[in-house]
Amino acid sequence: MASAVSPRSKLKPRGLFASMRSSPGMPSRLVSVADLITPLPASAPEDSWGQNASPAGARQIACGHRWPSLRCLWRLFTTFLRAPLTASSFSRARLNGPRAAGPTICGLFSPIATAPATGTMSSPPIQHPTGTPVEARLTPEKWRDRVAALALGPVAALAIRLGAAGLTYLLQIVLARSLGAADYGLFSLAWNLVTIGGFLATLGFGQIAVRFLAEYHERPETALARGFIRHAILATLAGSLVLVALGVMVLTSAQIPASLVTLVAIGLAALPFFALTDLGEGFARSQGWTMRALVPAYIARNGLMIGAFLMLLALGIGSDATVAMALALVATIGAAVLQYAWTMPPLRRVFPPAPPQSARSGWNRAALPTLLADLALLARQNIDLILLAALAPPAMVGIYFAATRIASLIGLVEFAIGASFGHRFAREASDAAFHQARRWMRLAGIGGAMALAMATPLILSLFGEAFASGFWPALVLLAGAAVRMALGPLDDLLTMRGYPGEVWRANLIGALVTTIVCLLLAGPWQAMGAAIAATLGNLAAGAALALAHRRVARAGDPA
Template sequence: MSSSPEGPVQAATALAIRVAGAALVFGLQVLLARLLPEDGYGGFVTLWTWMLALGSFAALGFAESSVRFVPRYHERGRGAALRSYWRFGLLVVMGTGGALAAIAAMLALGIGLDGPGMTVLLVALGLPVLGLEYYLEGVARSLGWFRLAAVPVYILRPVLIGTTCILLSAGGVALTLPVIGAVLIGSMGLVALLMLLMLARQLRGAAAGSTVTTVQQRRLWLRVSLPLLLLSGLDDLASYADVLVLSLLVEPDVVGVYFAAVRALALAGFVAYAMALVSGRRFALDLAVADRRALQSNMLQSTRLTLWATIVAVGLALLAGPLLLGAFGEAFVAGQGVMAIMGAGLVLRAMSGQAGEALIVLGRQREGLLVSFGVLVVTLALSFVLVPELGAEGAAIASATAMACRTAALAMLLWRSDRLRVLSFGLPSLSRA
């Protein structure tokens, strides 16, 4: 991403980790689809999707605001400010997440633990852990510690979940929804604890000094983070709204088939994530030294890398579609149409490159919030119209259309507000990456 080879090497490392993680997650999904009945797997999908859709809210925007503050403090040698931000964010995320979980758990107990009440309880217990995990990942990638940001979450976590499920099944334990939920939450907790210990140790050496926090600093961090809470939360809700609507309108087995098709395209989705690991920090460093030309160049380069890597990944996934879906079971092969539609949507989304990261770095979170809200509205409206008529394919069409709207909105927004171009269809130049 920069003029040095550091950018492409870091992006390639992040992508390699996510490719390995995609294989592990895919294997985990196949394992669970085989161990659980079709409706049981659909129940797991519903639980996990609600956690992912609401996880960013639990991080309270600090996972995203770290991309703005941490690289700047680190670049300017402000170690005290960096450590103060780290500790303040940790306190806010853990304290607020625990309080909200307690309230949600009481609500679930009031509803009753039969049916939806159990899902509500498990989501309530899992969200604080997931929010902490998001925050720790955000701080790690903001400091350029990409392996620490990715390996525990995308390599270790699926290994823990899969191994535990195999051992439980071999021991004769029925993998009911409460059992699967406990395995998920326990695995996330272990991963978050490991990341917390490793980050705390790294930061002691990288940002030594006082950690006194002023009222003005705390207000600034909250003022920036809370709008990002809505921005990232709405973005995640929009990403998973299709699955959530499906879970309300169709049988669990249909939800399972749809989710399997989405999982089969996971590699293409991870391409954008790998670039985001590098891009947000690179954009922040460009702004820290007031190099507008470098910012524009890096934005276009990130778009080209994201777009063409996504096209290749989608093409490979579609070619292997029957094999990938068949691994879940014969009934899941019906998801090939969903794969094709969602693949087109991922390519349309990739055309905006890392525009979302640029908005955060530029302090345009309020404008980004409007974009995310609009994407969510489009997804929900089209899903409720199309799913009753077309089923899973209707949800895929709604999601792909929303991705196209997101790309168009981000491109227009960045051009009008900052005269920064986003769209670029040329081949990436690795010498400038």
């Protein structure tokens, strides 16, 4: 005998928000947007739960009104925010049922500093016919908490990096106008050497500090944390002294102009302070202190240099490249002092006094592949410009350099998200933080790439009419950066989970792909060939990271 079928089960859901069938144990008749704005009849049949079984009855349960109201529209909007990001996820049955698993639109705006919390309603919950209460509403208090969390997380990091970029451009303008082309070129060369040397002088400890200090805080293991801090500072000082010694040997043995020798010598004096500032940034990032981590290196140092130059101009004191480098030395020392004065006292409170313990061999084994990853990353990010300079005329190199400066702006978003989530990758065994960071990177990558693509003609026009041909190379670079960001911060995740070797191998693969393609295409296609090479190298590195992440996950590690 055929089983009895309820007349309601034959009704078809209609409307976009009724595209998913109800789950077992739920009413089979789903409610659509059209149902929400349909007047409630005077009487409606009741089902076995004693509730209105009609769509209008379900609307009355959810909204508490017989006609649509602002409250009803607000419930519909918040349901959309909490709905899973799938093609058929917006059914009315999901509104009053249990929260679906998986990423949600609202998850894009969930707190960054802590894992998203479910919470409960402050008012009596509205009951679904199955007895399951409706999920807590997005109250103004919760929105304020989420906005505050964003202000202290990736949004703060992005704001600092954008402010630093603005200060950097302002500094370059001040230097160029006050020094002249020749002295400005000498200063830029010497300062770039300091930047690269200071970045490498940490020997990888600036990056792994985020991982180890976060882990030691989570366990907690105060003695190991204090031992790591001491060892990292000593290793950074040793790396700085080695680079300074190599620099002195080069200056005394090579045929270098006297003016450049003086500049590089002053820069070598600034190198240890630059490296210590970078290491202190890692200390602060390990505890999620965005302001302490980024302000000294990216705001204070540039701000001090700009202020010093403006003071010289106001006093009518002439300046040249040597004076500029001396002021850069003072600003670098000031940034290092601020970094440690702002970071170390609270860090000592996090890790109270205890006899330091050492795990030197393990720390060094983790730092070496991180250093190699940094070297490979520098090669991958600069080899296209170096090869183009050897294969194309200088004018084309300048056009391509302008295009890379536009595409590099989207990298600020990637840095901001990585700086905010890195310590969470080390603390949490699950991938919840990574999925959240990846959603942010996808949203920011696509949106940022589209915005920059539309602004590219205007930005290039600021460089001059001759730079208009850099439009298409810039678009290629932006497209590659957006696709790469869609994969998420895999390099930060693998580094924080103890797999820095996978990161340096991926960057090495990307550098090799960039080199090979650039040698093939930069000659005939000039800037476009270099842009294609850089994009393919970026995507190759991303693919290698994705494969490494899958391989590690299959081996049973949460990374």
